[in-house]
Amino acid sequence: MTEDPSPGQPIPPQVPRVWAVGGGKGGVGKSVVATNLGVAVARLGLRCVLVDADLGGANLHTMLGVSAKKGLASIFNHESASLNDILIPTGIANLHLVSGAQALLDMANPKHAQKLKLLRQLFAIDADIILIDLSAGSSFNVIDFFNAAHDPIMVVAPTPTSIENAYHFLNAALHRRFMQAVAKAEVTELAKKALADKNANGLHSPRELLRYLCHEHPDAGSAIGSMMAGVRPKLIVNQVRREEDMHLGDQIAYACHDFYGVKLEYLGGLRSDDRVVSSILDRKPLQATQPACQFSTVIEGIAMRLINRDREAQHG
Amino acid sequence: MDESYEILGLAPGAERSEVKRAYQRRKELYSRGSLAIYSLASESDRESRLEQVESAYQRILSFMHLHGDEGEHTNSDHSPSAPMPDPEMAPGEYLRWARNQAGLSIRQLADRTKISTMRLDDIESERIDHLPPPVYLRGFVYEFARSLGLVNAFQLSEFYLRRVASGLDD
Ligand SMILES: Nc1ncnc2c1ncn2[C@@H]1O[C@H](COP(=O)(O)OP(=O)(O)OP(=O)(O)O)[C@@H](O)[C@H]1O
Numbered sequence: 001m002t003e004d005p006s007p008g009q010p011i012p013p014q015v016p017r018v019w020a021v022g023g024g025k026g027g028v029g030k031s032v033v034a035t036n037l038g039v040a041v042a043r044l045g046l047r048c049v050l051v052d053a054d055l056g057g058a059n060l061h062t063m064l065g066v067s068a069k070k071g072l073a074s075i076f077n078h079e080s081a082s083l084n085d086i087l088i089p090t091g092i093a094n095l096h097l098v099s100g101a102q103a104l105l106d107m108a109n110p111k112h113a114q115k116l117k118l119l120r121q122l123f124a125i126d127a128d129i130i131l132i133d134l135s136a137g138s139s140f141n142v143i144d145f146f147n148a149a150h151d152p153i154m155v156v157a158p159t160p161t162s163i164e165n166a167y168h169f170l171n172a173a174l175h176r177r178f179m180q181a182v183a184k185a186e187v188t189e190l191a192k193k194a195l196a197d198k199n200a201n202g203l204h205s206p207r208e209l210l211r212y213l214c215h216e217h218p219d220a221g222s223a224i225g226s227m228m229a230g231v232r233p234k235l236i237v238n239q240v241r242r243e244e245d246m247h248l249g250d251q252i253a254y255a256c257h258d259f260y261g262v263k264l265e266y267l268g269g270l271r272s273d274d275r276v277v278s279s280i281l282d283r284k285p286l287q288a289t290q291p292a293c294q295f296s297t298v299i300e301g302i303a304m305r306l307i308n309r310d311r312e313a314q315h316g
Numbered sequence: 317m318d319e320s321y322e323i324l325g326l327a328p329g330a331e332r333s334e335v336k337r338a339y340q341r342r343k344e345l346y347s348r349g350s351l352a353i354y355s356l357a358s359e360s361d362r363e364s365r366l367e368q369v370e371s372a373y374q375r376i377l378s379f380m381h382l383h384g385d386e387g388e389h390t391n392s393d394h395s396p397s398a399p400m401p402d403p404e405m406a407p408g409e410y411l412r413w414a415r416n417q418a419g420l421s422i423r424q425l426a427d428r429t430k431i432s433t434m435r436l437d438d439i440e441s442e443r444i445d446h447l448p449p450p451v452y453l454r455g456f457v458y459e460f461a462r463s464l465g466l467v468n469a470f471q472l473s474e475f476y477l478r479r480v481a482s483g484l485d486d
C-alpha cells in the first residue's frame with residue numbers, strides 16, 4: 001500500500017496528465033471550456049499548459065489576451081525543437097500557452113509522422129496538466145489527439161445538431177480505437193472479413209463486432225474487450241438555457257451505455273451566460289476575472305474532479 | 317435475471333431504491349422526443365427499448381417479491397434525527413451526519429463518487445495523517461458534499477481545509 005504524503009505539499013505527478021477537449025460540432029464552446037478549465041487548474045496550484053491544436057481556427061491566444069509570436073507552426077517548420085521552448089506566459093500564474101496561431105494553411109492537416117512527433121512532445125511538456133483544445137469535426141487528426149489523452153472530454157450543446165455530431169464523433173473515436181485494438185490483437189483479417197459481410201452477420205456497431213470476435217477468437221476478443229473497457233470519455237454540456245437540459249448529460253451517459261457499451265462520465269452543465277460573451281470581448285477568461293460566479297464555480301468543480309480522477313488513476 | 321439488471325444499466329443484485337431510480341431514468345431517456353437519443357434511435361427502436369425497460373423492471377420487481385424483499389427500509393446506523401454537527405468546527409462529522417440523513421452507506425457513496433470507501437471514511441473521521449495534499453483533498457470533500465446534494469459544497473471544502481491546516485488542534 002502506498003501512503004499519501006502528509007498534507008501541505010502537493011506532489012506533482014511525474015508525467016503530465018493530458019486532457020483533450022473535442023466534441024464534433026463547431027461553436028459549442030470547446031475553446032471557452034478549455035481556456036477556463038486551464039485557468040481553474042492553474043488557480044488550484046497545478047502547472048498547466050494549454051495547447052491550441054485548432055490550427056485552422058486558433059483562438060486561445062485571443063481568449064487569453066496574449067500575443068502569439070511563436071506557436072505550433074514553429075515546430076512543424078523546425079524553427080523550434082521542443083514545445084517547452086515555445087511556452088507563452090499568460091499573465092496567470094502556473095498557466096502557459098502553446099499557440100496554434102500563425103500556422104500555415106497546410107499545417108491544419110499534418111502528415112502522420114508529424115502528428116506522432118507532436119503527440120510524443122505533448123507528453124513531454126514540463127507541467128502537471130496539458131490541456132488540448134481541438135478543432136471541430138471528426139477527422140483522424142482530431143480523433144487521434146482525443147483518443148491519446150488520458151481524459152478525453154466532449155463538449156455538447158443541448159441542440160439536436162450538436163447531439164447528432166457528438167454521437168458521430170464518439171462513434172468515430174471508438175471505432176478508430178477499436179480497430180487499433182483489433183490490430184494489436186492481430187485479428188485484423190478476421191474483423192475485416194466480418195465487416196465485409198456485416199449485414200449477413202448483423203454487425204452494426206463495434207459492440208456487436210466485439211461480441212462476434214469473442215465468439216470466433218476468445219483470446220483476442222477478451223484482449224480487445226479489456227482495451228475498450230478502459231475508455232472513459234467525459235462530457236460537459238455547455239450553453240444550457242432550459243432547466244430540464246441540466247439533466248441532459250446524465251441521459252447522454254445512459255445512452256452511451258445502452259448504445260455503445262461505454263462508460264461516459266458526465267462532468268457537469270454550464271448555463272448560457274452573457275458574462276462568457278463579454279469575457280471574450282474583454283479577452284480575459286471569466287475564471288480569472290470572476291472566479292466566484294456560477295460559471296466559474298462549476299468549471300472549478302469540474303477541474304477538481306478531473307484532478308482527483310487522475311490521481312486515483314495514477315496511485316490506485 | 318442478470319439481463320434485466322443490465323437493461324437498466326445496473327449490476328445484478330442492485331438495491332430496490334437503485335432499481336427504481338434506474339427505471340425512472342431509462343423511462344425518461346426513451347420517452348418520445350428525448351433529445352439525448354437524437355440520431356441514435358429510430359422511433360420504432362425507441363419504442364421497443366422502452367418496452368424492454370418496462371418488462372425488465374417488472375421482472376426484477378417480481379423477483380424481489382419472491383425473495384421476500386418487501387421494499388423500503390432504512391439502513392442508517394445513526395438515527396435520522398441526530399443533531400446536526402457544526403460544519404465549520406467539525407466538517408468531517410457534518411459530512412457523516414449528512415450521509416446518514418441521505419440514508420446512504422459508505423459503500424453506496426463510494427459507488428457514486430468513485431472515491432474509495434477508505435478515503436471517505438478518513439475524511440469523515442478527519443484522520444489528518446491519512447488525508448491527501450490540500451489540492452486533492454479539496455476536490456474530494458467537494459465531491460463528497462456535492463454527491464449528497466449539499467448546496468454548501470464549496471464552503472464545506474474551505475472549512476475542511478482550514479480545519480486540516482489548523483492541525484485540528486483547537
Ligand atoms: N456558456 C456560454 N454562455 C454564453 N455563450 C457561450 C458559452 N459558451 C460559449 N459561448 C459562445 O459560443 C461562442 C463559441 O465558443 P467557442 O469558440 O469556445 O466554441 P468552439 O466549440 O471552440 O468553436 P470552434 O469549433 O469554432 O472552435 C463563444 O464565442 C461564445 O460567444
Ligand SMILES: [Mg+2]
Nearest residue numbers: 030031054059
Ligand atoms: Mg474552438
